[in-house]
Amino acid sequence: MTARTLPGMTTISYPPKPSPGDRIAVISAGAGLPGLLPRPFELGLERLRKEYDLVPVEYPATRKMGSTPQERAADIHAAFADPDIKAVIASIGGDDQITVLPFLDRELIRANPKPFFGMSDNTNLLAFLRNTGIVGYHGATVMCELGRPGAMHPQTADSLRAALFTSGAYELKPAERWNDINRDWADPATFEAEPETRPAAGWTWVNADRVVEGRSWGGCLEILGWLLMADREIPRDLAEFDGGVLLLETSEEMPSANEVFWTLRNMGERALLQRFSALLMGRAKTWSFERPNGPEEAARYAADQREAVLRAMRMYAPTTPIVFDVDFGHTDPQLVIPYGGLVRVDGPDRRITVTY
Incomplete structure (x- = not known):
């Protein structure tokens, strides 16, 4: 069976959990x-x-x-x-x-x-x-x-x-310290100590005036862009996403702010952005072996990405609640989020709760 654009609405359920010893x-x-x-x-x-x-x-x-x-x-x-x-x-x-x-x-x-x-x-x-x-x-x-x-x-x-x-x-909590600088896995010395971390500023909330809950969809922005271009695993009826929570994060490929904006703009033109009740944006990875940014460059990259996201959201979904720097992407720590499961975003109390 080939995986093509899907018809209709999907009933989603949680599979049985493993137990210790399994x-x-x-x-x-x-x-x-x-x-x-x-x-x-x-x-x-x-x-x-x-x-x-x-x-x-x-x-x-x-x-x-x-x-x-x-x-x-x-x-x-x-x-x-x-x-x-x-x-x-x-x-x-x-x-x-x-x-x-x-x-x-x-x-x-x-x-x-x-x-x-x-x-x-x-x-x-x-x-x-x-x-x-x-x-x-x-x-x-x-x-x-x-x-x-x-x-x-x-x-x-x-x-x-x-x-x-x-x-x-399960309530997600902002990281107090985080890291996105990798060390060489081929070097045994890499595994002699934990990665160095730096202070985290917490989450940044936009339009945090309501409580929303919905089923999540999204993931790595670059991969989503490919799925959209290939028309793979995108439901034909976009009402599938109505009221959902959009998860987005970027990888060690470190797409430019323009690339992030263009992908989100295309999602808006496809009437995707407008359907979600909230957006959780993962903390941007700002360092790679190919682009070993210093602190100032890293901060500028993250700020530019945030502005690109805000620019697109202002165009297509200006009142949608957004939470930036949630720890679920290519940075450390990484919180597990149910994909297709329930996510509750409480703007007034600044809390995010997932259902495992």
């Missing part, structure tokens, strides 16, 4: 980087075993760089079809997961719903699952969050534990 699939639906950089991957697997009491199960393409879309689709099918596997987690992201979507068997996955955890390029699979009727979880890959040097960030660890094992409301 088996969890570890897949590379994007890039097989565990085969190239095993150290953070092995550390992440160890934490799944020791800190979460889960049994990670790898698949043929998990450590295979250059695997075909068909091979990765086969791993996804095997993970969802196996009754002994109780959840699925991505090793890391990538840049071509969109090529896997046409090979996915929607009915097989719909018949075997499981929690899936991933972000970045995994926006593709999260959108696919939402359109299949399954709530996924944006966040917490094995190599990045579980494989963090020194220790997992406490906020990431607590959020992941709650999303994995519990149901019900």
